[in-house]
Amino acid sequence: MSVAVGLLHGGLVLCVAGSAAAHGWMAVGGGHGAGWSLVMAAMAVLCVFCVVGLMRRPLAVAPVRMAMVMAVAMALLHVLMIPLMAGAAGGAHQHAHRGGGGLGADPVAASAGGGDHSTMMLVIVLELVAGGLAATRLRRRRPKGS
Incomplete structure (x- = not known):
């Protein structure tokens, strides 16, 4: 294996x-319910197999x-999951009124991963980087030549 191929493989x-690791973090950190946590745990296991x-x-x-x-299939699936997870979290991007009339995201949802993606x-x-590598x-x- 050449050095360039070795570096590509290591990356x-x-x-x-x-x-x-990120899938495991999302499965444990959740914030989107048990169903989505199980989906993330399954994706983490698939990543470990790879x-x-x-x-x-x-x-x-x-x-x-x-x-x-x-990698490409999971990237596509995650792009499709973003609006679904926002809906499952009860509208993760809705804002709540606070004292003084200010708007802000729910801090509990934000810390659990439900407030931002x-x-x-x-x-x-x-x-996407893994797919490209x-x-x-x-x-x-x-x-050469093929």
Whole structure:
């Protein structure tokens, strides 16, 4: 394995591991109910399977291809989940009136992950980067001219 391919592979493993950790964080931190927490836990397990496959067989193409497909599929799924999770949280972007007439997000929902989707956006970015690294890694393995 060349140095460039090794760096691509290492970056891919780190992105997928980061995605697994972020999914686990969203599953435990929740704020969106038990159903969504179970979905996030299942996604974390899928990420762990990809990490294990990538680390067990660093020279194989199949785990890289699996990681690429899963990363792009999960990124798309997360983009579709954002409005669904906002609805499940009772309108996470609704504002509550406070004393003095000011508007502000519910601090309990915000601290539980229901007030903003920064963790979800982080996961989407990690998954898109992982998909790009996997595609580049697969391309670097091809013989010249194909």
